[in-house]
Structure formats: structure tokens, C-alpha cells
Amino acid sequence: MQKLLPFLIFCICFNSIAQQEFEDLSLEYYLPQDVSYNEEIPKPQDVIGYIPGEWHVTHDLLLNYMRELARVSPRISIENRGETYEGRPLILLTITSEENHENLEEIRKNHLALTQENASSLNVEEMPIVVNQGFSIHGNEASGSNAALLAAYYLAAAEGEEIHELLENTIILFDPVFNPDGLQRFAYWANTNKSENINPDPQDREYSEVWPGGRTNHYWFDMNRDWLPVQLPESQARIETFHKWMPNILTDHHEMGSNSSFFFQPGIPSRTHPLTPDLNQELTKEIGTYHAEAFDQLGSFYYTEENYDDFYYGKGSTFPDINGSIGILFEQGSSRGHAQETDNGVLTFPFTIRNQFTAALSTLEAAKNMRKEILNYQRNFYKNARNSAENGAYVFGSDKDASAAYELAKILKKHKVEIHKLEEDLKTKGETFRKNSAYVVSKDQRQHRLVKAMFERRTEFEDSLFYDVSAWTLPLAFNLDFAEDIKIKDAGEKIEKLSKPEIQPLEKSSYAYVMQWHDYYSPKALNMILEKGLRTKVGMQPFTLANSEYDYGTILIPVQNQKLDSDKMYEFLQKVSEKSNVQIEAINTGLTQGVNLGSNQFKALEPAKVALIVGDGITPYDAGEIWHLFDQRYNMKITKLDTRRFSRADLSRYTDIILPNSWGSALEKSDIEKLKEWVREGGTLIGYRNAARFFEKEDFMDLEIKKDSLVAENISFEERRDFRGAQGIGGAIFEANIDRSHPVNFGYSNDKLALFRNTTIFVEADEQSYNNPIQYTETPLLSGYISAPRLEAIAGTVPFKHTGMGRGNVILFTDNTNFRAFWYGTNKLLMNAIFFGDEM
Numbered sequence: 001m002q003k004l005l006p007f008l009i010f011c012i013c014f015n016s017i018a019q020q021e022f023e024d025l026s027l028e029y030y031l032p033q034d035v036s037y038n039e040e041i042p043k044p045q046d047v048i049g050y051i052p053g054e055w056h057v058t059h060d061l062l063l064n065y066m067r068e069l070a071r072v073s074p075r076i077s078i079e080n081r082g083e084t085y086e087g088r089p090l091i092l093l094t095i096t097s098e099e100n101h102e103n104l105e106e107i108r109k110n111h112l113a114l115t116q117e118n119a120s121s122l123n124v125e126e127m128p129i130v131v132n133q134g135f136s137i138h139g140n141e142a143s144g145s146n147a148a149l150l151a152a153y154y155l156a157a158a159e160g161e162e163i164h165e166l167l168e169n170t171i172i173l174f175d176p177v178f179n180p181d182g183l184q185r186f187a188y189w190a191n192t193n194k195s196e197n198i199n200p201d202p203q204d205r206e207y208s209e210v211w212p213g214g215r216t217n218h219y220w221f222d223m224n225r226d227w228l229p230v231q232l233p234e235s236q237a238r239i240e241t242f243h244k245w246m247p248n249i250l251t252d253h254h255e256m257g258s259n260s261s262f263f264f265q266p267g268i269p270s271r272t273h274p275l276t277p278d279l280n281q282e283l284t285k286e287i288g289t290y291h292a293e294a295f296d297q298l299g300s301f302y303y304t305e306e307n308y309d310d311f312y313y314g315k316g317s318t319f320p321d322i323n324g325s326i327g328i329l330f331e332q333g334s335s336r337g338h339a340q341e342t343d344n345g346v347l348t349f350p351f352t353i354r355n356q357f358t359a360a361l362s363t364l365e366a367a368k369n370m371r372k373e374i375l376n377y378q379r380n381f382y383k384n385a386r387n388s389a390e391n392g393a394y395v396f397g398s399d400k401d402a403s404a405a406y407e408l409a410k411i412l413k414k415h416k417v418e419i420h421k422l423e424e425d426l427k428t429k430g431e432t433f434r435k436n437s438a439y440v441v442s443k444d445q446r447q448h449r450l451v452k453a454m455f456e457r458r459t460e461f462e463d464s465l466f467y468d469v470s471a472w473t474l475p476l477a478f479n480l481d482f483a484e485d486i487k488i489k490d491a492g493e494k495i496e497k498l499s500k501p502e503i504q505p506l507e508k509s510s511y512a513y514v515m516q517w518h519d520y521y522s523p524k525a526l527n528m529i530l531e532k533g534l535r536t537k538v539g540m541q542p543f544t545l546a547n548s549e550y551d552y553g554t555i556l557i558p559v560q561n562q563k564l565d566s567d568k569m570y571e572f573l574q575k576v577s578e579k580s581n582v583q584i585e586a587i588n589t590g591l592t593q594g595v596n597l598g599s600n601q602f603k604a605l606e607p608a609k610v611a612l613i614v615g616d617g618i619t620p621y622d623a624g625e626i627w628h629l630f631d632q633r634y635n636m637k638i639t640k641l642d643t644r645r646f647s648r649a650d651l652s653r654y655t656d657i658i659l660p661n662s663w664g665s666a667l668e669k670s671d672i673e674k675l676k677e678w679v680r681e682g683g684t685l686i687g688y689r690n691a692a693r694f695f696e697k698e699d700f701m702d703l704e705i706k707k708d709s710l711v712a713e714n715i716s717f718e719e720r721r722d723f724r725g726a727q728g729i730g731g732a733i734f735e736a737n738i739d740r741s742h743p744v745n746f747g748y749s750n751d752k753l754a755l756f757r758n759t760t761i762f763v764e765a766d767e768q769s770y771n772n773p774i775q776y777t778e779t780p781l782l783s784g785y786i787s788a789p790r791l792e793a794i795a796g797t798v799p800f801k802h803t804g805m806g807r808g809n810v811i812l813f814t815d816n817t818n819f820r821a822f823w824y825g826t827n828k829l830l831m832n833a834i835f836f837g838d839e840m
Contacts, residue, residue: 018339018346019198025051030150030354032158032361041157042068044149052149053350055194056142056187056338059088059180065149066093066176073156074098075167081237085218088180090237095155095172097164100128107171108245114379115246115324115446117386124375128168131367132247133360134175134238137224137254137316139182140214142190143332143349144253147356148176154361166368173247178316179216179223179234186214190337198339200346202258206337212620219632220624221821224252225468228314228454229822230414242323243416248374249287249326251363252316253356255334259343261301262355263308263331264291265317270463271309275453276321277384279377281310283326283370290366294358301344307331312468313453322453324381326374330359382446389448393491394455395422396475396482397438400518400551400749402501403581404478404824407520409439411474411822412454413498417447421492431481437501440491455484457733457783464785465722469731469758471784476733476754479825506577508570509586510559512597516583517553517747520824523831524634525580526555530607532572533563537602538746538836543594545587553746553836556602608834610636611654615643617666618659622688625818626658629827646671651678656834661689661816672698680806684837686830687812692761700810701803704764706793731758731819732784735777736799742773743836744800744811747828754782755799756823757815760790762797774800774829800829802840809837 027043030052045051047068048061070078070093080089100107111130113122133151135144152174155167177183186209193206212220217234226235242250256263266272266284288304295302308329310318317329332352339348367374397405412419420440426433441451454474461470475482506513515525517538529536539554557573559566577584590597610630614623623640630638641649641657643666651657651674659666667675679685679700687695695701715723738745738753745753753774765772778795786794801812811833817826833840 018200018348021348021350022054022198022338025053025350027051027150029350030357031154035163036159037157038159041073041153044153048149052146053353056190056349057146057149058187059177059184062145062149062176062183063089063091066091066152069093069152069156074101075156076152077101081241082233084181084234086181088184090180090234091176092241093152093174093176095152095167095174096128096170097167100168100171104171112246114375115382119379119383122379124372124379127375128171129249129367129371129374130171130173130245130247131364132173132175132242132245132250133363134178134251134316135253135356136183137178137252138215138222139179139184140186140209140336141255141334142183142186143255143334143352143356145177145183146349147253147353147360148174150353150357151360152176166364169368169371170364171245172364173241173245175238178238181218182214182216189214194338200339200341202340207340211614211616211618212624216620216624219628220620221628222621224316225312225314225820227316227319228472229820230411231821236414239414242320246323246378247320247325248378249328249363249367250316250320251328251330251360253330253359254332255352256331258334258336258340258347260331260333261303261344262295262333262359263329264288264302264304264359265308265310265327265329266305267308267310267329267467268305268463271311271465271467273311273313273318273321273453274462275449276310277381280321280326283374283377284328286370287326287328287363287366290362291359294362294365295355298354298358300355300358309467311466311470312472314472315468322450324378328363330356332356385448386444386446389444391488392443392485393488394441394443394451394482394484395426395433395438395486395490396441396480397422397433398480398749399432399434399437400516401479401520402437403520405437405439405480406498406501407824408474408478408480409495409498412441415447415450417451418442418445418494420494423490423492426486426490428483428486431483433481433483435492439495440486442488442491444488455482459781459783459785461785464726464787466730466785469784471731471733473733473783476782477756477823477825479748479754500581503577503581503583506570506574506584507586508566509588510566511589512559512587513557513573514550514585514587515555515557516551517555518551518749519582520828521580521582521634522555522747523828523835524636525576525582525584526605526835527608527634527636528576528580529555529557529573530605534569535562536605538605538839539595540601540603540743540839541595543592543596545589545592551749552740553743553832556597603839605835606655608636608656609654610656610658610834611639611641611651612658613643613646613660613666614640615666617643617662617664619661619663622660622816622818625816625821626660626830628821629818629830633827634831643667647674651675651683652681654683656684656686656837659685659687659691659694661691662694663690665694676700676805679808679810682807684809684811684833686833686837687810689759689761689814689816692763692812692814695810695812700805701801701812703801703812706762706764706797708760710789727760727787727790729758729760729786729790731756732786733757733782734780734794735782736774736780737777739770739773743839744773744802744829744832746832746836752777753826755815755826756819757799759814761814762793763799763801763814765796765798771802772798774798809840811837811840
């Protein structure tokens, strides 16, 4: 008790200090006091009803304040660039002097000219610098967006020579919240759990969000990984802004663990992508001196160059680096609510807001003082890119899956990459590219470095640790054939406006219709057909008719003995083809070469009723990717079963249940037995990643998982974390052989497949070869980092297993086939498991 007493006194003192800070909170706590403020500009509390930091701002109040500033301040204009999945506006403020606003479009065009040819003639002496400031891409890292209230007010209301000079020389693209849906979700949580007497006890409910938390967007995506793939509406809006303006600096305000202080870039030097110029990191470091000076004056601790990295170009602080800009990551130790006990004392929400606000202003101070240096850097970046560009071009495509090629082309167009049609059919290095389903990307173009970053296959690295993935080769992600060194003469006309692949109009048949399973959107079409109640079959073997070859997995829809007559069926299938943009063909005879249409090798299909296990114990990212795939890509209903209510769920309603990656046991023992009984009665259970260990432990599946026998030799205590970290697979791409006759591989036209992997679960192959329809090759690494012991371990293992259980099926994928919504190439593996699981 004697030892406990001083500790209790310490806690009471700090709790009292935290309480007093909230009671005494005013704008003066945040704002510089050496400037005056325009009284006609509303303060944040005039609109939102409280001083920032007293409560967590909700998106609607944040939006109201930004709109009010734009209404009253001639320094600010506002635009709505779209909506989130939940319908929240994606606004952008443009903040600059009144004079600049009058010539904004001319300024923008002159600025873009710095990235074009003949930019050397441009005079940057009086050219404004462009700074893109963005806040809270992770919704539960809320100090950023709450600081945006103060930064916007300061920029609108501050008076004096310094702010005048700043606004005259700077165009500020101000995004007060990158993630409106996540911010709203978290603000609700923090505010509804706040006590009148601020309680900093870390065990209080306020500091422990319910699943899935506010970090992610509506579909539970980490949007800070989507700058390059641009699959989400929030990302698409900000990328459009980026390429419209090509800002010189982009800041990304985050939070980290509560026991940390404040981080600003550069990160660990050896973990910078080789395509990023050294000067980029030097300028980042020079900008950092402004942050350091500001934080020294404030009395706040910070660190730099000790953590994080600049490798994956899909992050907000790294994406600018491959586009001639400077990306800067800020990480503030998080209060996760209103105040929390930490190793550094009680960390209050206002304190975190003040640090973020300070970093926003120090960024602008650096931009103002380094303006000409940074503008020249941008100009030289593109000049050097053009000078270093190689001859020739990339070509990618698929004559069987034009939709996947089109979706990749869409990403390139969003990044202002010039793409061309293919002039004529092309054969190169064993690959054939058809002019109507392939695209050409010249290496000699303004976005040369970005294109190289998208297409490169890299297997050698300076460092063995990565904050995120080490590979993202986009043609491999889309399962497309591609070549890296064709001649530019093979390129046809430049594509100004991208169009969907053309499909032929459906002809009418009184016998049958067929649909090849190759196209990415064929599952969407099949689901529409099955939901309509039409009798439908899948071909287990190929066949030929009238010189046309029909592959494994061809879908057959007979005309006779259907709920629709032939005329209505024709009209309906025509609509299906148009909505899915998938070719459906009329067949007028069952006499084919190979299996005939009446063969028992055509297996009847049933509508899929799919459930997804979500909630405590489940990785939200993995679950969200599956939900998004069904809901947004394939227009398929999917029921989300929460682990807390699983015991009360009627599983008989579902044909398939998906168990995403999980940690520990997400289900109670009784729930597991319930799930087993459902499988035995005919259900198909599909598990991902760590489900392998769950399946093995709970006797769903007999697996032989390789044991980790790694031993550290000559590794010091200081080096231990790096040693273990280097054995992980943060994200790399591996090659597998596939058996195309197995239903899990229906729709794939090649005998090899690129798989994304971020686990170290290696499952031994079955002794019966036909039970290994997907198997890693002996030298499987295509792109990315893997340690030598792990590379040896993965060779010959299998990422897919199937076993029967009673009348049902248990299916395992050790890899994530739906990674971040841009790994189009393996989405069909899951859909094959859904539609064809009973035939495996």
C-alpha cells in the first residue's frame, strides 16, 4: 500500500491537470499570438458550438465550418469533388490571396507547364508554390481533421505581412478530411463515451472502439494504401486533384501509438524506393528543419529518420515522390479519445491537435521560404525523367479477358499516363496480343517514372524491412500478359477517351446460350442468371463448335424447360450481357466436338447464398475487401454475420460461408460445432490466411503446415527485431502452376498464375497430384522481397486446399485473393469456390 500511494497521488495530479486543460481551453492555446485576426471571420466555435478539442468534430460540423469560411472569406473557395460510399461530400478548399483567386486557372496552367517539355523557359521567380494539405485519412486518427478547423481559420483570419506574403506565394489545396465516413464513425464513438470528468484511464471504454473501428472507410479499406490503385471514390477524387494541380508538397497527417511523441519525415533512408531521387529526400530533410524549429519553440518532443519508409508508392506520403512532388508524413501520438495516460504523462486531445496544427503551419513556412528551390526541383524531375526514359514501350492485355485489361487501363488514365491502341496483332516472346484487347504504354512520356514504378518487377533491395508491401506489379495483379520491350512502332493511335471492350449483340436461339468464363465480370452475369431462376450448367470439359473453342467452365443456359419462354429469355439475357459487358452467344445445336451439350459433364448450378463472418477476431481489411467485391463489382448480396451473434444465426439460409483472416479464435466452441454441422449438411466453408491454423486445430481439414525452424545466429539483442522482421512477407508476388481442369481454376487461360502473398503459412502439397490444382513453382518469386530461408520454404507448397466434410466442402486459400480491391487477377478463385465448390 505504501508503494501504491505515491502512484495514486501521481495519477490524481495528472488527471487534475488534464481536467483543468479542458476547462481552460481557448483558441489562444492553439493560435500564434503575434498576429491579429479578422473579427469578421467566424471562429470554429461560432459554427460547431465548441472550441476544437473539447469534442471530436463530426463530419457534418466540419463541413459546415468549411462552407461558412468559403462564404465569408475572399481567400477561400470550395468545391465538391464527389461523394463517399455513404454519400458524404468530398470537398476541397483552395486557399490563396484574393489576387491569385482572380487568376487561378492561369496560375494552374503555368504551374503544370513546369512538368512539360520546354519548361526551362519558365520563370519561377514569381510563380506560387502549390501545397496540398490533407488530414485524417484514417478516421480514428482524428487530431488531423480537428486541427484542420484551426488551420483553415488561421489562413482565413490571420492578418499581417507574413500571412500576406504566404498567400501571395502559395496555392493551398486544403482537404480537411480524407476519410469522411471513418471520421464520422470515430467521432460518434469518442463523443458518446466521453465523461464529464475526463477519465484518462486507458482501460476506459472510450479508448477501445468496437469492431471495425473508425480507421477505415465504409467498406473497411485502409485508404492510405489506395493512392496508386485508386479503387475507391475518395482516392479517385484526391488523385484527380493531384494531377490537376501537380502540387509541390503533399502532407498527410496521421496518428500512431499513444506512447509515442511526434514523427515527421524523412523516414529510414535505406527504405526509400530507388526510383525516388536523392534530392527528394534532401529537400524533405530540409523541410524537416522547419518542423523541428516550430516544435522546439512549442516544447513538444519529436523524432525523424527512425521509423516508417518511402517505398510503396500507394501511400499518401510516398505517392508524391514518384510524381515530382514531396510527400510528408506526420504521425502524432494518439489520445484515441479525449485524454489518456501514457509513458509521457497524460496525453490530451487538445495537445495532439496543437501539434498537428503546428506542423501544418511549419509546412507552409518551409514552402514559402523554399519556394523557388522546390519549383525548380519539380521542373528538373520531369526533365531528368524524359532524359532517362528508355526507348520502346510496354504492352499488356488478354484476348480472353478484355475487361481486366480495360480496368488496368482505367488506372493508368487516372494517373494521366498516355496509352495507345495496338496497331496490329503482335507476337513477342511467346505471347500473343490482339489489337482489340491490348494496350500500349510508351516509355518515353512525362509519366515515365510512374509507369516504371507500376510495371517493374523488382527482386533486389537495399533493405530487408518494409513498412508496407514490397511489390505491386500491376499487370501481374490483373493476371494479364505483358511485355516490357516492344517497339513503339507497334503502338496505334493514342487513346484520349477510354471505352469499354466491345461485345457483339446477342443473337436469338431456340436451343441454348453459352457464356465463356474468362471475362472478369462473368460471375456478375452468372449471378444475374441464377437469381432469375434459370436452369444453368457449367461445362467440366472443353468443347468446340463451328471452329470456336469453349474452355473449362463455360456456362450453358438451355432454352427449353425454363421459367421464361424463348422470347423473354432472349430479352433477359440481352440485358444481362449489356449490364455485365460480357459476351453471351447463341447455340443452335448440341452436336459439338468434345463433350456434347447434353453430356453429364455439364453440371447443374444453384443460386449462391453467401454469408461473411465479420466482427471481433476478424481482420476488417480482409472482410471489407470481400464485401466490396460482392457488393460493388458483382452486384451480389452477401450477409455479414457478426461473431457476437453467430450462435443465433440460421445457417441453413446459406450455401457458402466465408471466414476471412482472423486472429485467435473468432468463434466460441459451440459456434464451431454449429459450423461443422452446417458443412456436413452440404454447406461450403471458405477460409483465408490464418483460417489454415483454425481449420487444422478444429479438425475441419487435415493440413501439414511447415514449422518455423529459423534460428538466429550472430544476431545481437539490438538487431533482433530487424532479424525477425526480415523473415516476414509484407507483400510480394509469387508464381504458381495451375491445373486448368480443376474447377477452382475455371476461367484462367494460362497454366501459370501470379499470386499476392503476405503470410508465412506454407502448406505441404498432397501426395496425389490432382489434389494440388494450384502449386508454387520451384523458383516462385516474381516480384518483391522474401528472405532466402522463406523462399526455400515456399517452393512447391500449395496456397489452396479442398476437402470434403459430410455432404459439404471446406476450402482454404492461404493467400489473399482480393488484396486491396486491385488484385483483379485472383478474384475469380473465390468466385469459383462459390459457384463450383460442389464440383471440386
